[in-house]
Every structure is written in structure tokens, then in C-alpha cells.
Amino acid sequence: MDFACIQVPWFGIAIARRENPRLGGRPVVVGGSPEEHAEVTACSLEAMAAGVTPGMSLRRALALCPDAVFLPLAASVIRAEAERLANLLRERSPVVEEAGEGHLHCEVRGLWALAGLGPAEFLAQLRESLAGATGLPVLAGGGATVFAAHAACSALGLGFRVAGDCGDRRQSIVVVPGREREFLARLPVEVLPVEAAMHQRLRLFGIDRLGQLAGLPLSAMQAQFGPAGRRAWELANGRDTSRLAPAPSEFRVTEEVELPAPAVSQASLLAGSETALGRAFARDELQGRAVRIVSWWAGLEDGTRVGRRLAFREPTADPRHALFVLRGKVEGLRLPAPATSVGVELRGACSEYAHQQLLWSTGRGRQRELDEAIAQLHARAGEAQVFRIVEVEPWSRIPERQVALVAYGS
Numbered sequence: 227m228d229f230a231c232i233q234v235p236w237f238g239i240a241i242a243r244r245e246n247p248r249l250g251g252r253p254v255v256v257g258g259s260p261e262e263h264a265e266v267t268a269c270s271l272e273a274m275a276a277g278v279t280p281g282m283s284l285r286r287a288l289a290l291c292p293d294a295v296f297l298p299l300a301a302s303v304i305r306a307e308a309e310r311l312a313n314l315l316r317e318r319s320p321v322v323e324e325a326g327e328g329h330l331h332c333e334v335r336g337l338w339a340l341a342g343l344g345p346a347e348f349l350a351q352l353r354e355s356l357a358g359a360t361g362l363p364v365l366a367g368g369g370a371t372v373f374a375a376h377a378a379c380s381a382l383g384l385g386f387r388v389a390g391d392c393g394d395r396r397q398s399i400v401v402v403p404g405r406e407r408e409f410l411a412r413l414p415v416e417v418l419p420v421e422a423a424m425h426q427r428l429r430l431f432g433i434d435r436l437g438q439l440a441g442l443p444l445s446a447m448q449a450q451f452g453p454a455g456r457r458a459w460e461l462a463n464g465r466d467t468s469r470l471a472p473a474p475s476e477f478r479v480t481e482e483v484e485l486p487a488p489a490v491s492q493a494s495l496l497a498g499s500e501t502a503l504g505r506a507f508a509r510d511e512l513q514g515r516a517v518r519i520v521s522w523w524a525g526l527e528d529g530t531r532v533g534r535r536l537a538f539r540e541p542t543a544d545p546r547h548a549l550f551v552l553r554g555k556v557e558g559l560r561l562p563a564p565a566t567s568v569g570v571e572l573r574g575a576c577s578e579y580a581h582q583q584l585l586w587s588t589g590r591g592r593q594r595e596l597d598e599a600i601a602q603l604h605a606r607a608g609e610a611q612v613f614r615i616v617e618v619e620p621w622s623r624i625p626e627r628q629v630a631l632v633a634y635g636s
Contacts, residue, residue: 237328238268406464411437488564498568518574
């Protein structure tokens, strides 16, 4: 086993049901109340059976499924949970690829041997650790190729009884290396990572299982679906040479300062913030670089945090400018408890941002020098060489009559 796939089926719904277990088995629509002018973020299988789909208006969802429970779970909450799951997996695997929210691929080559476990036991323990940390119904699949792991996990999510399932729906399964085609043959075409429209067309052609697709001529699949058809045919035949493409890790610099005494005054918060910003911008890894975002927080005596996020109009490498912007966020801030620490996190690093300086500095002396230089240029050429634009007939509908060029100095 070289790769593993981790999935939480119907991710947004799983989060909602974790918060309210009584929603189990009921149609659930996530996105807000039906009266809002918003769209469906996620919906349960029960709601989908009634015709509800993500992206549909909430009012339309209510008309199709009046018995559904509507929940105001924000997309940002779903994304934060997805990022948390990904970070937990990164602690257990050196290479992690996000295929979607609650859908991850990772490399486990050699990890199970280092742990002194068999592939199936290692995968089961990996799944249990993630499920225990998140409280979500995590499923896991493993195999020698990325698609084999993905297909096994997706089949479990679809409720399909895979080989060796012993009649029960398992939560993790490993595809035996060398038997990928045999394993895939019984799986539904929905496990293919292609557009949903292709799944529908395959079923219209009477192709329900990957084994049927694998038995078709490659030329027929290419003629019907183009490059996607060739890729689907290769995957159905157990041919997969794809590798994981993890997203580059975001550069972050974090500094936190303990306050001399618990404080609630803005002066104390800004003084601590100035120290934290100065230390953060002075770090070696930030030399010659600017940042776009600063996250600021105050650690309170009761163990909670109060935070603010700053997104600069232009990247900055100046801690004084960052403090000036932060001051506007902190002013008027009322803390529920005294602060014991202040911290900042710098993100969005890029090359230093520079401004074009003026060609001439301002002032009467410099203006007089400019006038004399232009007069000298006119004298040497014998005629005007520098002109200025003057409005003549701004009301005219003919652009050429609206302005005129006049010799500079005349």
C-alpha cells in the first residue's frame, strides 16, 4: 500500500449532524433559512432524493423538500473544518493532496512498515485517529495507486459492498496490489473522478460498472468522450501512474509577547503589538520580503482569544505601517477579560513592494530650475520644444477643439 484516500461523505451535512445528532436520517439543507436570498451550500442524500442540489436557491429547495431542516452553516465553517482535517492528516503523512472539502489523498509508502503494522491495520488506525479527533464519520481506502485508494474509499461512501466486506459496510479497506482490475470491475462508474455528466452518459449507454467500461475498445471511449474517455478507460483497467500534487505550504511568521501585567487599555495592547510586529518583521526569513496579511490576537485571562485580521491595500515590509493600520482595528475594542499576551501572524509573503519616486522634488526652487532648463532648451532649438495642454472649448463635441497645445512658459 503506497497511497491512502480519506473521505467524509457529504462533508457539510456530516458537520451539521455532528453538532446535532438528532438530524440523523432527516433531510438536511445547509446554507441558511428558506427566507434568505442565498444558495444551498450542502444537502443530505434524503434532500437530494427530493431534487435538492447544491447551488440551488433556498426557496426552491423548500418547495422541493418542505420537510427538510434548514441550517445556517456558513461556507467558512465548512472550509475551516476541512482545513483542520487536512492538517491532522499532514501530521501523519509527509505528502497530502486536497481533492475537495473532506476528501484527501496522502502517501503512506513505508509508514505502515515503520509502525510495525500490516497495511489494513495501519489504515484502520489512521481512520480511527482522524475520526476520533474530528468527531466526523471518516472513511479510508488504500492501494498501490492513487485511483485504487480513491475508488475503494468512494465505493464505501456510496454504500457499495466491496469485496471482502463480509456483508457489513466497513469504514476502511485496502486494495490488494496486482488485483486492482479485479477489484475495480464491480464498482459503480460514479467512483471515476470525472464530470457528473460523464457518469450520466455512461449509464445511458448501459455502462454501470467499471468492468463493463474496461471491456470496451479504447477507440470507442475516445470517440465518445475524448481525452477524458481515454483516462477513464485506463483507470477502469487498473492503469494509473498519477502522483500526488500537494498544495504548497503557506509561509507564516508568528510572534507572541507576554504582557508585564494583565491589561485592558489600548495603550498596553498597542505597546505589546509594536514589540510583536517588530520581532516578526525582523525575522531572517522575512528579510527582503513584504506581507499582505496580519492576523492579530490578544490572549485573555480566561483562556480565550480576541482576534482581528488585517489585509493591507498594498504589501508592506514596514512594522510601523502595520502598527498604524492595526491601531484602527484595536481602537474601541472592548475586551471581556484582561489580556495577558498579544500575538501576530504574518502571511502572504511576497517580494518587497516599491513605489516610483517623483522625477523632481517639489518646491519653488526646483520649479524655477525646471522653468530655466526648458527656456534654455527653447533657445537652443530656436523654437518651442515643450508644451502644456490648455482647455479651449471644453463644451465642443469635437475632441480636437476641446484642448490645445501651448508652448511652455508662454
